[in-house]
Structures are given as structure tokens and as C-alpha cells.
Amino acid sequence: MTIAERKAREEYDRANPWRPLREMTTDLYGHICELRVSMYNTFEDMGLRRFFYDGEAWYQIEPPRKLYRYEPIVEFRSRGIVLSKWRQRSVIERSDSKYEWRGGRMYEKPKKYKLYWRADDN
Numbered sequence: 475m476t477i478a479e480r481k482a483r484e485e486y487d488r489a490n491p492w493r494p495l496r497e498m499t500t501d502l503y504g505h506i507c508e509l510r511v512s513m514y515n516t517f518e519d520m521g522l523r524r525f526f527y528d529g530e531a532w533y534q535i536e537p538p539r540k541l542y543r544y545e546p547i548v549e550f551r552s553r554g555i556v557l558s559k560w561r562q563r564s565v566i567e568r569s570d571s572k573y574e575w576r577g578g579r580m581y582e583k584p585k586k587y588k589l590y591w592r593a594d595d596n
Contacts, residue, residue, distance in 0.1 A: 492549040503529050504557050510549040517548070525550075526557050528566065538569040 475483075492510060507527070509520045524535045527550075532541040535557070541547070557565075568574070574583050 490551050490554070492551050494549055495547060498527060498550065500529070502552060503527055504559070504562055506535070506553045506555045506557055507550045508553065509547050510551075511546045512548045513546060524553070526562065526565070528562060533562075533565050533569055535565055537574070538565045540566075540569045 504526055506524050509523075509525050509532070510517050511520065512518075525532050525541070526535065527533075531543070532545075532547065533539070534541065572583060573580050575581075
């Protein structure tokens with residue numbers, strides 16, 4: 475990482491600090507966020523994945539999925555961008571759907587216990 479990249483990252487961290495979940499207010503519903511989880515007392519970012527909170531649950535935007543209720547989420551950081559209502563509905567519907575688009579074709583989503591295998595269950 476170069477000095478310029480490090481300074482840009484530090485500036486971004488100052489402008490968008492990590493906040494505990496208890497600070498999630500109704501005006502932040504629908505904002506695109508980054509999440510941080512706590513695994514065995516160590517904090518871990520969720521990588522490049524982006525999420526939003528609709529007031530009831532956290533949803534991953536791409537690929538769409540509803541986060542498990544008991545995932546160890548401890549902090550969030552808003553990206554400052556609000557996801558439109560129709561896009562939120564689209565993500566929620568696709569995460570609840572039995573089917574998904576992959577490579578221009580419609581496939582049945584794998585069962586929860588078969589997430590490692592992406593082919594249809596026959």
C-alpha cells in the first residue's frame with residue numbers, strides 16, 4: 475500500500491467511522507452499509523460485500539440473501555448512499571425467491587445444506 479492509498483483510507487475511515495448497531499436509526503434504513511462481525515472476540519470486516527437494513531433484517535445486496543438473525547454483527551458503517559425503495563424490494567424478493575439467475579439462465583437455488591454445490595438438486 476502506498477502512502478497516498480494509506481492516507482486516502484485513513485481519511486475515509488475518519489469520514490465514515492464504524493458505529494455500533496444500537497446507533498441504527500430509522501433515517502439510516504435503506505442506506506448501503508459495510509458490516510463488521512465479531513468472531514471469538516476479534517473483529518472481522520465482511521469484505522467487499524454491501525448490505526442494507528430495512529427495519530426488520532439485514533440483506534446482502536449482491537448476491538441477494540437475508541442475513542441469519544443470530545449472525546454476530548456488532549458494527550456497521552454507512553456508505554452514504556441510499557438504496558431506492560424499488561431496489562430494496564427487488565433484493566428482498568430475490569433473496570426470498572426459490573430461483574436465481576446465473577449466467578442468463580434461471581436455476582433453482584440450492585438447499586441451505588448444499589451451498590457448496592451450485593447445480594440444481596435432482
